[in-house]
Amino acid sequence: MLLRHTLYYFTARGLPGLVNFAALAVFTRLLAPEEFGRYALVVVGVGLANVILFQWLRLVLARFYQANRHCREQYLGGVLALFLSVAVPVTGAGLLLAMVWPDPLWQYLLLLSVILLLAQAWFELNLSLAQAGVQPILYGKLSGTKAALSIVVGGSLAALGWGASAPIVGLIVAHALSFIAFGWFAWRGVKPSLPGNDVLKSQLGYGLPLTVTFALSWVVSGSDRLLIAWLLDERSVGVYAAGYDLAFQTLMLVLTIINTAAFPLAVKALERGGAPAARRQLGENGQLIFVAAIAGGSGFVALAPQVVEIVIGAEFRSAALAIFPWVVFAGAIAGIKAFHFDLAFQLGVASRWLVLTGAVAALSNLVLNILLIPSFGILGAAWATLAAFVISALLSAVLGSRVFDMPSLGPMIGRALVIGGLSGGVAWLAAGQFTSVWSGLVSGLLAGTVVGLVACWLLNVAGVRARLQHRFPG
Template sequence: MLLRHTLYYFTARGLPGLVNFAALAVFTRLLAPEEFGRYALVLAGVGLANVIFFQWLRLVLARFYQANRSCREQYLGGIFALFLSVAVPVTGAGLVLALAWPDPLWQGLLLLSVALLLTQAWFELNLSLAQASIEPVRYGKLSGTKAVVAITLGGSLAWLGLGATAPVVGLVAAHLISFLAFGWFAWRGVKPALPGSDTLKSQLGYGLPLTVTFALSWVVSGSDRLLIAWLLDERSVGVYAAGYDLAFQTLMLVLTIINTAAFPLAVKALERGGGPAAKRQLGENGQLIFVAAIAGGCGFVALAPQVVEIVIGTEFRSDALAIFPWVVFACAIAGIKAFHFDLAFQLGVASRWLVLTGAAAALSNLALNMLLIPGFGILGAAWATLAAFVISALLSAVLGLRVFDMPPLGPMIGRALVIGGFSGGVAWLAAGQFTSVWSGLVSGLLAGTVVGLAACWLLNVAGVRARLQQRFSG
């Protein structure tokens, strides 16, 4: 079931991810580095506000939807009411901040940021509903429509010369259109009504510690852009964001696809079979996460020169390539932490411990950024990010064992390192046989993928060999 659902979500999230990949290529060619830097700062600020005010609702929906499926409309009515209760004051505060801002350019961007925050938060809540309902087709329709509209409209406006405003407007419209096309009917018959005090207390007890955790995670992944803008300039933010987003978002997309399919299965196993069943499911899930993170990271680094030249605009390339390997492995560590180690706290309903791991990462990241950016520029920010994720992952792994019975790490790490070494090495060798950038990328990607899949078969990752043998023998 895990592999089948992963394939479903690979289509549902992978195709929109390719469109977002193309969007990076479009915007780094149509926007100047300083304009792309302003756009990146908008996304960073909206991301922080989204995490602080709305992330907990998505987590509550994903964790407890299965347990409340017998009273679905009542449960969603509570989620809807809580969303409105948060959205109204947040909108008012955002408008006041935007209108009081002294810089006319940033005043307009802040007004758009308020609209982006609300539409993005509601859109992501609908994605969580589709995921919790185990509806990958609807998930894919929502994601795909949003991605296509965002690049089409945003790219057109950027071509017309609207600068940093263009991609923001494209995103706002994309969220609205995708919901109207494929999301609204999931809320038919749902009337907003705040949940009872006991229910609300349990939801807040689960969601708020995770909100603090994700806010602290944002400090690691997003505050570097604000610090670069403060310590350097907006142009440096633009070139850093281009390289960071290409490396981090592409690998994280693969890991998120796996987790999107895997997490509901772990929750379902826990609800129906208890801790032992959840541990078995986590063993399969974790093996897939480790292999994708480490092998994918090795392959991505091996093909970095080709990927950067194809995707990133000329003005961004040299700086993007310098930070690329560091960000790739930071992403691999971050994905393993978020999609494996942290699940101990979510399934064990002990999310308060995540605050400690997030605080350690955030504090170390801020300190290292302040220390390294003045001397090493954006490369120092990449080093700080990698170090912070390593610290938080180690802490999460150790503390998680006290909360939930997790599967052993040795087989996961061993298989992932073997597969990553072989697939990454073969990809690098194959790509080096060609002078053409496209030929090198395609040959390296194909060779690395074939070797990686063969290694997964031989090492029986997530039980793939046993399942296929059973299926074909039957």
């Protein structure tokens, strides 16, 4: 079931991810680095506000939807009421901030940011609903439509000279139209009604610590752009964000696809079979996460020159290549932490411990950024991010093992290192046989993927060999 659902969500999230590749290529060619830098600052600011204000509600929906599926409309009514109770005051505060901001350009961008925050938060709540309901097709329709519309609308506006506001308006339109097309029917018959005090207390007790954790994770993955803007300039933010997004977000997309399919299966196993069943499911999930993180990261680094030249605009390339390998492996460590080690706290309903791991990582990241950026520029920011994620992952692994009975790490790490070394090495060798960028990328990607899949079969990753032999005996 894990592999089948992963394939479903690969289509549902992978195709929009390819569109995001195209968006990065479009915007780094149509926007100047300083314009892309302003856009990146808006995205990271909206992301922080989204995490602080609305992430807890999405987490509650994902964790407890299955337990309340027999009273669906009543449960969703509580979710809707909670969303509105946050959205209304946030709108007023955001508009007030925009009006008093001294810079006219940023006044306009802040107004757009408020609208984007609400649209994005509501859209992502609907994605969580589709995921919790194990509806990968609906998930794919929502995310695919949003990705396509954002690049069409945003790219068109960028070509017309809208500057930094072009991709922001594109995102707003894409979120809204995607929900209207595919999401509204899930809320038919749902009336907002705040849940009872006991239910609300339990939801907040679960969601708020995770919200703090995600906010602290944002400090690790997003505050570097604000610090670069403060210590350097908006142009440096633009070139850093282009390379960072290509490296980090692409690998995290792959890992998120796996987790999108895997986490509901772990919750389902826990609800129906208890901790032993959840541990077995986590063993399969974790092996797939480790292999994808390490093998995917190795392959991505091996093909970095080809990927960067194809995707990133000329003004951004040299900086992107400089930070690329550091950010790729930061993404691999971040994914392993978020989608394996941190699950111990979520399944064990002890999410408060995530605050500690996040706080240590955030503090480390801030201190290292402030120390390294003045001397090493954006490369120092990449080093700080990698170090912070390593620290937080180690702490999460140690503490999580005391909260929930997690599967053994040895086999996961061993298989992942073998597969990663083989697939990354073969991809590098194959790509080096061609002078053409496209030929090198395609040959390296195909060779690395084939070798990686064969290695996965030989090592029986996530039980793939056993399942295939059972389905196709003889």
